[in-house]
Amino acid sequence: MEVPLSGGDVTEGVVRVGDTVRRPMGPQSPAVHGLLRHLERVGFEGAPRLLGVDERGREILSWVRGEAPARPLPPYAVTEEALVGVARLVRAYHEAVSSYEAPEGAPWDSAASNLDGVPEIIGHCDVTPENVIFRDGVPVALIDFDLARPTTRLYDVVTALRHWAPIADPCDRDGLLYGADVGRRLRVFCDGYGLDRDRRRLVLAASMTRFERSYEAMRFRAEHVGGVWARLWQGGAGSRIRRAQDWLERNWDELDACLN
Ligand SMILES: Nc1ncnc2c1ncn2[C@@H]1O[C@H](COP(=O)(O)OP(=O)(O)OP(=O)(O)O)[C@@H](O)[C@H]1O
Numbered sequence: 001m002e003v004p005l006s007g008g009d010v011t012e013g014v015v016r017v018g019d020t021v022r023r024p025m026g027p028q029s030p031a032v033h034g035l036l037r038h039l040e041r042v043g044f045e046g047a048p049r050l051l052g053v054d055e056r057g058r059e060i061l062s063w064v065r066g067e068a069p070a071r072p073l074p075p076y077a078v079t080e081e082a083l084v085g086v087a088r089l090v091r092a093y094h095e096a097v098s099s100y101e102a103p104e105g106a107p108w109d110s111a112a113s114n115l116d117g118v119p120e121i122i123g124h125c126d127v128t129p130e131n132v133i134f135r136d137g138v139p140v141a142l143i144d145f146d147l148a149r150p151t152t153r154l155y156d157v158v159t160a161l162r163h164w165a166p167i168a169d170p171c172d173r174d175g176l177l178y179g180a181d182v183g184r185r186l187r188v189f190c191d192g193y194g195l196d197r198d199r200r201r202l203v204l205a206a207s208m209t210r211f212e213r214s215y216e217a218m219r220f221r222a223e224h225v226g227g228v229w230a231r232l233w234q235g236g237a238g239s240r241i242r243r244a245q246d247w248l249e250r251n252w253d254e255l256d257a258c259l260n
């Protein structure tokens, strides 16, 4: 029996079959499969296992027991413990992936935004609530590695913060995070990750750069790829990025003080 799974908004046709998940593949899938095999080899428990490809050409992944928070976010997903847990999970993933030597020319999704600087790791690059599995209130796994690509550790940190702090205008936040103390949450996340002082100072500037590039990348995909990207854009994705940038600028000094 196939049970449809919805959570994110990009991949259509994700289903659960028993203890497996079947997902349509894309150009990036061979690269992602190499990554998942590495994570299994080094014994990283915070990612699904790749089990193969089914007769309909879909990838077969292990079902990770637990749940990904849906919108509106439930109370367990907005606690400081959850925030620390996500930060530690991202750090543990970075440690596990740091020994991965990806094949030359692997077909990562490279149309998405990136930061300057020599890539350090294959980042997850999409650490949203929908892509983190919780068990008993504790984040235990990252799923959905379709956007993984060579990047810096800081890119994953600022992407996670965009969603989990969140770095967003209050009007675009989930209800329970409307009045969140974002400065404090930035600090809690950076401490949980163990971000060193030099990189901590770069978090706000890197967030701004990422916003700028994500805006352009999303607009490009909406115009040239269409489909779900066009729908996301029509649904206001670009305006939300612009509002987040304005909010970040208005609150810069206060947030910066929390990080230094
Ligand atoms: N291996 C897994 N174990 C447990 N749950 C999963 C797993 N894979 C997917 N899910 C559930 O299905 C939902 C959708 O899966 P997934 O994130 O892979 O696709 P998507 O979100 O549609 O894609 P995208 O994020 O690109 O829009 C997740 O949010 C999660 O709730």
Ligand SMILES: [Mg+2]
Pocket: 007, 008, 009, 130, 131, 144
């Ligand atoms: Mg997803």
